Amino acid sequence: MHDHPTSQDQDQYEWPVCVTPRCGRQLWASETGRWACRPCEDATQQRITELPALFRRLDTTAALMREARRPGGRSSSGSKTPPIPPRLDVLNLVGPGGVAARLQAIEDAWRRVLGWTVAPWRGSPAQAVPGLAGFLGNNLLWACSSYESVGQDIDDLRRLHGECKALVDGERKPGRVQIGNCPVRVADRLCWTPLTASAASHRVRCGGCGARWETLGEWRELRAAQEQALAEAAGVAA
Structure with a gap:
């Protein structure tokens, strides 16, 4: 070990780099004093600009799914028709905790650093997103130049934009919901394998016996068979 630093060590200088996690490139001489490089700023500005339009397209899709009805189907909570899985x-x-909330968290952090009053919630997410994006876009230059934690915010905005664009473009990862057990009899006994439905499709397939349910009538038959099997089990137990 060296007891004293060498002259070479004293002369070493670490050139400042962009704080954005996926960038880290050395800053240009003209970017002296900045935390994030201009290419990251430009890319983030573009993403912020696109977010309101992406949100509007997603919100329309979600509204259609929430109101979706099959011919002859019922929407009441007492319906015997299993619900169509939402996206x-x-x-x-x-919804709550989505695009609007994630943008609001960044705006609130920037306002606190700037010493500005934290803005109240701007109504529904659909009403809030344009205003939130406008604030972030207008103050992005300040953040890239003066806010040490801007790198994480840039990365969060990149991921949020990517999630929205992937869904708008159809590259979604379907979620799954539990819809009861398989009521098909196999060798004189119930299959009773847990069933799930994809958020991207109403088709259901049992992983145990291979039975399928796809149409409205088949969904009704599935639910009726499940209820019958539960009733029979309850009668035996009694």
């Missing part, structure tokens, strides 16, 4: 991935972005 959970879309609902997670347009």
